[in-house]
Amino acid sequence: MTQPILQLENVHTYIEQYHILQGITFDVAENGFTVIVGRNGAGKTTTLRTIIGLWQAKSGTVKLRGQEIQGQATSEIARAGVAYVPENMGIFGDLSVRENMILAARRGKFDTDRLEWIFGLFPPIKKFWNLAAGNLSGGQKQMLAIARAIIEPSDLLLIDEPTKGIAPAIIEDMIDAFLELKRMQTTILLVEQNFSFAAALGDDVVVIDDGQVVHRGAMDTLSSNPDLQQQYLGLALNE
Known part of the structure; x- marks a missing residue:
């Protein structure tokens, strides 16, 4: 059985007075593809931002390869091997594609094979x-955002x-x-x-609703069960 590279245990995150994550617990298997799904406002983005340290968990643990990373600065978590592509993509529009990539490359130099x-x-x-x-178009900007995140090898994306x-x-591309x-x-x-x-991509799936994990398991189980889809995702399923 593949060991988890990331573990969240009973994570609670507040944004000002709002209790967004209310005891989030799940693992991410190494070399796997885990997807977080759920309705708008469920806490999905907050989960990623808590992992990368943009927002600090008030309680609970976040472990990378068994080492606690909650409370660390985002830069420290990135150096530990975690890359992050935010929803807003975070590219620099006034800079060229090449310059955006240079900023993401270690010491501003590319590994030629990796770039190809x-x-x-x-x-x-x-x-x-x-x-x-x-x-660039919206899709091309998203490609650039992902390309920047993977220009250097990372343990977790x-x-x-x-x-x-x-x-x-x-989307097909x-x-x-x-x-x-x-x-x-x-x-x-x-x-x-x-x-x-x-x-189409996920090995494992985590469903978050109202700041809590309401389902987790193999993606095949959820994707093949319309009743579970309706229960956890409602009309968001086919959108």
Whole structure:
């Protein structure tokens, strides 16, 4: 059985007076693809931001390879091997695609083989290499955000809503890219509202509702059971 690379145990996170995460507990298997799904406002994004240290858990533990990381600065967690693609993508629109990638590369230098591998995953990165990132389409910006996160090898990749506002044709390309990442045994924890996209990729699934985990297990179990889908996701299933 694959050992978990990430473990959350009874995690509570507040944003000002609001109790957003209310005892979140789940594991992420190493070399696996785990998807967090749930209704809008359920606490999915807060979970990722708590893991990466942008928001601090008030109680509970977050462990990376058995070592507690809650309370650490985001920069420390990143150096420990966690990469993060936020929902807003976080690219620099005035800089070129190349300059955005340089900022993400260690010491500002690329591993040539790895860069060519990324070009294979996301051809628009190579095509628009010298174009200002702000001129890219929404889907191309998302590709750039993911490419920046994987320009250096990491132990765990956190990605928040990669298909939000993206055209269906780009979503199909993104599925192909993520399947390649899976084949390369990249450990991914993905927040996603598009259940069809999530089901096409996920090995394991965590359903969050009102700040609590209401279901966790194999993605196949949820994707093949309409009753469970209706119970936990409602009309969000086919959106």
